[in-house]
Amino acid sequence: xxxxxxxxxxxxxxxxxxxxxxxxxxxxxxxxxxxxxxxxxxxxxxxxxxxxxxxxxxxxxxxxxxxxxxxxxxxxxxxxxxxxxxxxxxxxxxxxxxxxxxxxxxxxxxxxxxxxxxxxxxxxxxxxxxxxxxxxxxxxxxxxxxxxxxxxxxxxxxxxxxxxxxxxxxxxxxxxxxxxxxxxxxxxxxxxxxxxxxxxxxxxx
Numbered sequence: 406x407x408x409x410x411x412x413x414x415x416x417x418x419x420x421x422x423x424x425x426x427x428x429x430x431x432x433x434x435x436x437x438x439x440x441x442x443x444x445x446x447x448x449x450x451x452x453x454x455x456x457x458x459x460x461x462x463x464x465x466x467x468x469x470x471x472x473x474x475x476x477x478x479x480x481x482x483x484x485x486x487x488x489x490x491x492x493x494x495x496x497x498x499x500x501x502x503x504x505x506x507x508x509x510x511x512x513x514x515x516x517x518x519x520x521x522x523x524x525x526x527x528x529x530x531x532x533x534x535x536x537x538x539x540x541x542x543x544x545x546x547x548x549x550x551x552x553x554x555x556x557x558x559x560x561x562x563x564x565x566x567x568x569x570x571x572x573x574x575x576x577x578x579x580x581x582x583x584x585x586x587x588x589x590x591x592x593x594x595x596x597x598x599x600x601x602x603x604x605x606x607x608x609x610x
Contacts, residue, residue: 423600430580431592433568437552438587454546457500462489468512472529477574497558503543510534513547521565523551544586
């Protein structure tokens with residue numbers, strides 16, 4: 406048996422493109438649900454969840470890259486300032502941020518769609534804030550805000566359905582977190598996808 410290391414397709418231009426098997430789970434709520442009990446932050450923790458009501462491409466890109474640095478979030482990395490701004494200024498797009506002692510620790514992005522549908526398009530915590538009881542609180546709050554989103558956007562239809570998808574490249578507790586918050590699994594897909602190099606917290610990290 407050879408003991409030579411296998412070539413790394415991320416660094417060997419001659420190697421064939423690597424692919425990985427990814428399982429994607431689709432979940433929904435078709436009526437507001439009382440979320441299951443969430444783990445509470447440590448006693449005395451100064452935690453708040455607040456909407457970032459001013460569209461800020463710089464802030465949203467920071468949240469996206471900081472949360473997604475190790476869970477294969479790469480689709481928005483090519484977006485320029487104009488595309489970020491256009492997305493954030495769409496009616497019915499909201500970003501809700503969890504803060505601990507004034508420091509942003511994660512976010513939920515909501516995207517209103519047609520016919521009273523709201524997608525939880527992104528949800529997650531920065532690595533240093535995971536496993537401390539913030540994820541359940543943030544998801545429960547984000548889901549509640551998806552259900553009352555039309556109250557902040559008068560031209561939107563009342564919410565009739567909230568949906569989200571998560572995959573095997575997300576955090577190991579992501580699927581269970583959605584289920585605990587009252588989401589029902591309605592579809593599962595398994596696909597081969599191109600291997601995506603984890604971007605890290607900043608270029609070259």
